[in-house]
Amino acid sequence: MTGRLTALLDTLLPGDGGDWPAAGAHGLAVHAARLADDMLGGAEAMAGVLDALPKGFVDLPQLRREEFLHEIEAQDAARFDAVITAAYNAYYTDPAIRDIIERLTGYPNRPPQPEGYVLDPFDESLLDAVKARGPIWRPVD
Amino acid sequence: MTQTADIVIVGAGAAGLAFAWAAVAPNIKVVVLEAGGHVNQRVAPSLASDWELALQTTFNANPNLRRGVADYPVDDSESVIRPAIFNAVGGSTIRWGAHFPRLRPSDFRKRTLDGVAADWPVSYKDLEPFYDLNDEIMGVSGLAGDPGNPPRATRSCPPLPLCPATRRLAAAYDRLGWHWWPSDAAILSRARGTRGACNNCGPCGVGCPRHARASADIAYLGVAQAQGVELRPGAVVTKLERLGHDITDVHYVDANGPARLSCGEVVMAGNALGNARLLTGIIDNPLFGCGLMLHPTAIVTGLFKQNQQSWRGAFASALVSQEFYESDESRGFIGGLQLQALRGQGPLTTALGGYGLRLPWGQRHKEDFVARFGHSLSLTVTCDDLPEGANRIALHATQTDRHGLPVPRMIYRVGENSQKMLDYGIKRASEALREAGARQIAINPLVRNGGFHLMGTARMGVDDQAGVTDARGRVHGMNNLSVVDASTFVTAAAVNPTPTLQAIALRAGTAMRDGKITQRAIA
Numbered sequence: 001m002t003g004r005l006t007a008l009l010d011t012l013l014p015g016d017g018g019d020w021p022a023a024g025a026h027g028l029a030v031h032a033a034r035l036a037d038d039m040l041g042g043a044e045a046m047a048g049v050l051d052a053l054p055k056g057f058v059d060l061p062q063l064r065r066e067e068f069l070h071e072i073e074a075q076d077a078a079r080f081d082a083v084i085t086a087a088y089n090a091y092y093t094d095p096a097i098r099d100i101i102e103r104l105t106g107y108p109n110r111p112p113q114p115e116g117y118v119l120d121p122f123d124e125s126l127l128d129a130v131k132a133r134g135p136i137w138r139p140v141d
Numbered sequence: 142m143t144q145t146a147d148i149v150i151v152g153a154g155a156a157g158l159a160f161a162w163a164a165v166a167p168n169i170k171v172v173v174l175e176a177g178g179h180v181n182q183r184v185a186p187s188l189a190s191d192w193e194l195a196l197q198t199t200f201n202a203n204p205n206l207r208r209g210v211a212d213y214p215v216d217d218s219e220s221v222i223r224p225a226i227f228n229a230v231g232g233s234t235i236r237w238g239a240h241f242p243r244l245r246p247s248d249f250r251k252r253t254l255d256g257v258a259a260d261w262p263v264s265y266k267d268l269e270p271f272y273d274l275n276d277e278i279m280g281v282s283g284l285a286g287d288p289g290n291p292p293r294a295t296r297s298c299p300p301l302p303l304c305p306a307t308r309r310l311a312a313a314y315d316r317l318g319w320h321w322w323p324s325d326a327a328i329l330s331r332a333r334g335t336r337g338a339c340n341n342c343g344p345c346g347v348g349c350p351r352h353a354r355a356s357a358d359i360a361y362l363g364v365a366q367a368q369g370v371e372l373r374p375g376a377v378v379t380k381l382e383r384l385g386h387d388i389t390d391v392h393y394v395d396a397n398g399p400a401r402l403s404c405g406e407v408v409m410a411g412n413a414l415g416n417a418r419l420l421t422g423i424i425d426n427p428l429f430g431c432g433l434m435l436h437p438t439a440i441v442t443g444l445f446k447q448n449q450q451s452w453r454g455a456f457a458s459a460l461v462s463q464e465f466y467e468s469d470e471s472r473g474f475i476g477g478l479q480l481q482a483l484r485g486q487g488p489l490t491t492a493l494g495g496y497g498l499r500l501p502w503g504q505r506h507k508e509d510f511v512a513r514f515g516h517s518l519s520l521t522v523t524c525d526d527l528p529e530g531a532n533r534i535a536l537h538a539t540q541t542d543r544h545g546l547p548v549p550r551m552i553y554r555v556g557e558n559s560q561k562m563l564d565y566g567i568k569r570a571s572e573a574l575r576e577a578g579a580r581q582i583a584i585n586p587l588v589r590n591g592g593f594h595l596m597g598t599a600r601m602g603v604d605d606q607a608g609v610t611d612a613r614g615r616v617h618g619m620n621n622l623s624v625v626d627a628s629t630f631v632t633a634a635a636v637n638p639t640p641t642l643q644a645i646a647l648r649a650g651t652a653m654r655d656g657k658i659t660q661r662a663i664a
Contacts, residue, residue, distance in 0.1 A: 011502075011503070012502040012503065012506075013502065013506060013507075014503070014504055014506075016507050016508075019507075020507045035194075038198065039197070040206060040208070062504070066503050066504075069502075081499075084499070084502055085197070085493060087502070088489060088492045088493055089194060089197075089489060091492075092193070092488045092489035092492055093190065093191040093193070093194060093489060095190070098190060098488070101488050101514070104511060105448060105450075105511070105514055105515050106448065106450055106515070107450075107452060107488060107514070107515060109190070110190065111187060111188050111189050111190050111192060112187040112192060112342035112343055112344055112487075113185065113187040113188045113340075113342050113350050113351070114188065114340075114350065114351075115340070115342075116339075116340025116341050116342035117340065117341040117342065117343075117453045117454075118341065119301070119302060119330065119338065119339055119340060119341045120302045121299065121302060122284070122299055122300040122301065122302045122303070122323060122330075123302075123303070124284070126303070126308070126311055127284075127286075127322070127323075129315040130288065130314070130315065130320060130321055130322065131286065131288065133288065133318065133320070134288055135288045135289075136288055136289055136320055136463070136464070136466075136467070137245050137246070137247070137288075137289055137290055137291060137466075137467070138245070138246070138247040138254065138467050139246065139291075140246040140247055140249070140250045140253075140254065140264070140265070141246070141264075141266070
């Protein structure tokens, strides 16, 4: 089952040959399965999609796997959506993937708190134009 | 032993705690019953790298998916918009963005000015001192002088700053000649007491460990308890006992089992869904439950070529445009809308679609992620929904929750006027984002998970023909029953309701404290 899940994850989130590793090859199968278990109906969705994979799926090339997954998605979009959510959850919370995100985008690989970001002062001069246009609310009395 | 209280408040959210603080006095015993427990925001999910998972689980806005111990199921099968409420001490302010706008004076005079809905039995001027008082207690950052609103008192903190993306937007509004102004936000930009200043982290919606972002528990609970208010968390109210025109007892269940409070006054602050479960059969006014207004919302997202690092800063409190707020017949609809800037989201939420469509899986995924993450800025199109009789809260005929209380049904469709408003607002939002330099526009025409403002099902009116309650939330035809949350709103306006519902609660609580109590508990 882990091999099929690894292949499924690699198809959903393939590597790009450069910065990004494929999700399955990155070793996220167990984590993705656990996160699916945490979701309402997630375990059933994961089991259903894995059961629907054809024999030999793990040995197929990426494009052929994608074709099969599109068919499975079309049969039951909600079920497939739960699997995608579990896959994305595992991938985008993985520390090594977060390192890559930091390197490519500047988003720091740390929690938002307690560090946060610098809170600059508001520049009131930005409001000169809108102030000059005057009131736009309707008085009622 | 029968317990007694002069005032029993059902619900410890934004309205209930504000009311409790205002109503309590040395000779008035106030007890607040809250089905949920405390949420310790000092250990909020934003202290962990996988904080975005909490948005799907413990901080999921939809009670049907969150399924916390205090949540009850909501039948939303007849609504195009799903409920987004939070059941805990602090209510939905635990799970909010703290955007804190006021209604305009014209919002209270819809019938007189626009010939639709009804006028409120209170005016902006009636509420203004309570708006000011509430702003002070909640702690509001902002700037007086907004030409889109009446003059108001200096805000207690300066406004939260703009970021690169919102600066672009502000400049675009200036080029278009449109109104904009920094948001009033219930988020401290300067430290105050035990509350720290905002540090611009972004995900306000999962609680604020610095307590910079206000919630009703942080702002009101401590000061209310210091004056004698008693809070009973984990207390699920199961029945109001009625005798003639009085509520004599409030029945509830907590960890110790069933209990009963003999009461002088009962104040409902459990939102339109929660109230309906207890008041159906108590209130016999045919208006009760009808005229549900929800703020149908579209979200338009602009994608910029350059990385804006738009994950920085309070996600929902940056700036607003109220250029299209007041009615203008030439637009083809009545009422108006607000455009509220929303910053970008975290990496996982971006991949899952953020405010729009999920990123595609497969070989295009990474390329799309890099193009979108940190590159987005969104605008909500928040509509002044009109009360329509078919939109309502009702009770399920057979389904009950684990306490035997009926499951509420949310019945809602987007009315013709609101749809026109959404369509118009989507065009204006797209225009603004393109002017700001967005190279691609993505449109979510209706936020399905946007049932966060439940208004109008116990609306105020001068008498029982015009409304369910009077101007202070007192239910017409009942001696000691009040409703003080957003369900008393007569019109929806095009802005978030919390400052207004809290001002109403403060006004009603003050009046009750100052001699309007007609009964006291039977000892």
